[in-house]
Amino acid sequence: xxxRFREPGIRGHEAAAGWLFLLxxxxxxxxxxxxxxxxxxxxxxxxxxxxxxxxxAHAHYVGLANYRHLLTEPGLDQNNFGTSLRNNLYYVIFVVxxxxxxxLFLAVLVNRRVKFVGFFRTAFYFPSVTSSVAITVLFLxxxxxxxxxxxxxxxxxxxxxxxxxxxxxxxxxxxxHFGVHNPPSGLANHFFLGVSYWDWLAGPxxxxxxxxxxxxxxxxxxxxxxxxxxxxxxxxxxxxxAELDGASEWRKFRHITVxxxxxxxxxxxxxxxxxxxxxxxxxxxGTKGSPLNTTLTPAFLSFNASFNSNEWGVGAALAFILFAIxxxxxxxxxxxxxxxxxxxxxxxxxxLAFVGIRGDR
Amino acid sequence: MNAQRTTHGVRWQLALAAxxxxxxxxxxxxxxxxxxxxxxxxxVTALIGSSGPAETYAVNNAARAxxxxxxxxxxxxxxxxxxxxxxxxxxxxxPADIFYLGNDQVATYAKSGVLAPLDNLKNVNSFYPxxxxxxxxxxxxxxxxxxxxxLALVINTASWNGAKLKNADLPKTWKQLASVAKKLTRxxxxxxxxxxxxxxxxxxxxxxxxWLVSKNGKTATVNSKANIAAxxxxxxxxxxxxxxxxxxxxxxxxxxxxxxxECAMTIEGNWISGAMQHDYPTVGWRVAELPAGPSxxxxxxxxxxxxxxxxxSKNKAEAMALITYLTQTKVQMxxxxxxxxxxxxxxxxxxWSTLYPKFAPFLAGADYSKSxxxxxxIATVLGxxxxxxxxxxxxxxxxxxxxxxxxxQSVLNQA
Numbered sequence: 118x119x120x121r122f123r124e125p126g127i128r129g130h131e132a133a134a135g136w137l138f139l140l141x142x143x144x145x146x147x148x149x150x151x152x153x154x155x156x157x158x159x160x161x162x163x164x165x166x167x168x169x170x171x172x173x174a175h176a177h178y179v180g181l182a183n184y185r186h187l188l189t190e191p192g193l194d195q196n197n198f199g200t201s202l203r204n205n206l207y208y209v210i211f212v213v214x215x216x217x218x219x220x221l222f223l224a225v226l227v228n229r230r231v232k233f234v235g236f237f238r239t240a241f242y243f244p245s246v247t248s249s250v251a252i253t254v255l256f257l258x259x260x261x262x263x264x265x266x267x268x269x270x271x272x273x274x275x276x277x278x279x280x281x282x283x284x285x286x287x288x289x290x291x292x293x294h295f296g297v298h299n300p301p302s303g304l305a306n307h308f309f310l311g312v313s314y315w316d317w318l319a320g321p322x323x324x325x326x327x328x329x330x331x332x333x334x335x336x337x338x339x340x341x342x343x344x345x346x347x348x349x350x351x352x353x354x355x356x357x358x359a360e361l362d363g364a365s366e367w368r369k370f371r372h373i374t375v376x377x378x379x380x381x382x383x384x385x386x387x388x389x390x391x392x393x394x395x396x397x398x399x400x401x402x403g404t405k406g407s408p409l410n411t412t413l414t415p416a417f418l419s420f421n422a423s424f425n426s427n428e429w430g431v432g433a434a435l436a437f438i439l440f441a442i443x444x445x446x447x448x449x450x451x452x453x454x455x456x457x458x459x460x461x462x463x464x465x466x467x468x469l470a471f472v473g474i475r476g477d478r
Numbered sequence: 479m480n481a482q483r484t485t486h487g488v489r490w491q492l493a494l495a496a497x498x499x500x501x502x503x504x505x506x507x508x509x510x511x512x513x514x515x516x517x518x519x520x521x522v523t524a525l526i527g528s529s530g531p532a533e534t535y536a537v538n539n540a541a542r543a544x545x546x547x548x549x550x551x552x553x554x555x556x557x558x559x560x561x562x563x564x565x566x567x568x569x570x571x572x573p574a575d576i577f578y579l580g581n582d583q584v585a586t587y588a589k590s591g592v593l594a595p596l597d598n599l600k601n602v603n604s605f606y607p608x609x610x611x612x613x614x615x616x617x618x619x620x621x622x623x624x625x626x627x628x629l630a631l632v633i634n635t636a637s638w639n640g641a642k643l644k645n646a647d648l649p650k651t652w653k654q655l656a657s658v659a660k661k662l663t664r665x666x667x668x669x670x671x672x673x674x675x676x677x678x679x680x681x682x683x684x685x686x687x688x689w690l691v692s693k694n695g696k697t698a699t700v701n702s703k704a705n706i707a708a709x710x711x712x713x714x715x716x717x718x719x720x721x722x723x724x725x726x727x728x729x730x731x732x733x734x735x736x737x738x739x740e741c742a743m744t745i746e747g748n749w750i751s752g753a754m755q756h757d758y759p760t761v762g763w764r765v766a767e768l769p770a771g772p773s774x775x776x777x778x779x780x781x782x783x784x785x786x787x788x789x790x791s792k793n794k795a796e797a798m799a800l801i802t803y804l805t806q807t808k809v810q811m812x813x814x815x816x817x818x819x820x821x822x823x824x825x826x827x828x829x830w831s832t833l834y835p836k837f838a839p840f841l842a843g844a845d846y847s848k849s850x851x852x853x854x855x856i857a858t859v860l861g862x863x864x865x866x867x868x869x870x871x872x873x874x875x876x877x878x879x880x881x882x883x884x885x886x887q888s889v890l891n892q893a
Contacts, residue, residue: 168569173571
């Protein structure tokens, strides 16, 4: 007993060694992740105005004033916040489903044994490894009102919009074709977060739609790779068994492939949600929120409020509200996928029982 | 085997020792070298947001000349995002000593206490009073004006002649402006195009006797009758097709639309000359003063550039000396020659107009031009104004002006 206390066994120092090996990561995460988050949390509840350290004498505790300012006080900041939420919400609603479906489609395509499959895999993945800034600049040129896209459209007799300069919402454009030009007063006169119901229902602007296309173009490749890995984990024998049973390609896809890669779908939808709610560099390089604030996003607004308007508390509060939104949507996704799983299991068990009973008979 | 291992170890130790000695020697050398320069003087850093290589080169040259003259060292840093880098510097407590400062930001920064007042600058009396006013917050001067620019009417000479217009037709009133814009709208070209920005369209507010704030600067007057009428005038030209905003023709700014011959006239500042020279050298152009409003009031807007001094600077005396040096008549004229800006000192007025006779209308504008009010956070409000003006063709000007009115008033209340 005594000896064991004095001389730890052959594995006695492993814990210390483990901590030692972890130390670099802990230090790096602490200094570059945990500390900044704590600092930002403090700034969001302080009146720090950018003068000297936020931990110094210039910053005072103001409680939830910055959050209240954004959420309850009508004015420019709330207006911008509401507008940015609207813009980003539409961006998410369009990008996440489309990029997930496109990525899955591409993955299924390149999962086959066809000629040049390596080339296609590389080609689809290529936009993902290119810097978002470079791609944004490329899109700025492509979607210039006199650029390549509109040139192409003109060959088939179409008059393309001004893309990055067009603030009209897609839904507004669509209902215009049905003769609705002016908002019903019920929608125009009621406001949520400083934005009228009519504007909440505008849909993504034409400018934002270009960013949506760009996001699908750049990230589908990345997610294709994740889907590809998941697809290759599906045992061939399962598909073969289904084929023997006479299942069509679509049924195999619907009832074997999709259920088997559900965890990957959850991962991709979650990653997509996080990434799309944080959209910043494209806006910073491309439009800075123009036209008519329709590409303003919370992340860019947070930057703008802090660095250009010197309202650091408001900027930090915005970042935390954005964080809450992302967590909220992630939990929703989790619940949706998990619930489905349990329901399925129950159904599956029910089906087994059903079969069992019949067998008994 | 054993012996070999020992020699190997010794060799390693020797190598380590040698490296250590070398490193020591090096640091000592660096330290000594550092001390030597310190004896001679201090280092003053200057953060600039440069318009291009010409400006960077000119500022660097001036800084070098000052270093030579005083024995101090002026270090010029070109910012890629001036606002962000300034904010970073202020937050770290170790900002650049002096820096470019636009008058839209000066009140915001002065209020937060990161700027040192420059009331005692040696050459403080050489500047235009209006420029000093643009940098004065609560009675103190917070930046030394370094240059400014006004907006004027820029005209494509070929289009002008093509529409059979003469010198006498240069628009002196809104009516004349509307009529020449109409005449110039031909051959797929629109008469007038300009950015949907307060800092372009706002000139019509001034010409109609309107402004953003009341005389005492306490009340917002954005939705005044004069301003509404001014924007209705702009809108009437947009409606009849003789004027377009640059977002309607897909140009980034007036100079681009003008250079690409999308429009025959634009409202721009003197920086357009650089763009015309480099990007559209074949387009002939001239400058005219902006027209006066219905009651004969002339009006234009100006952009101001200045040098600010950080409150946290450790070498304020030297930094102020550098600012004085950089804003003196001779250096400013050098800058004017290098990249065409208008000097902020009264004494440079004559030499500038002999240097750039073509740009006389820009300088003439200095007599009646206005800077934006020096109010904290006004940049945010004007930013929203610019966003809303992008929708001017499809919106009632009143809606926009009412919105900006309430935003500006709330900013004024907090000032």
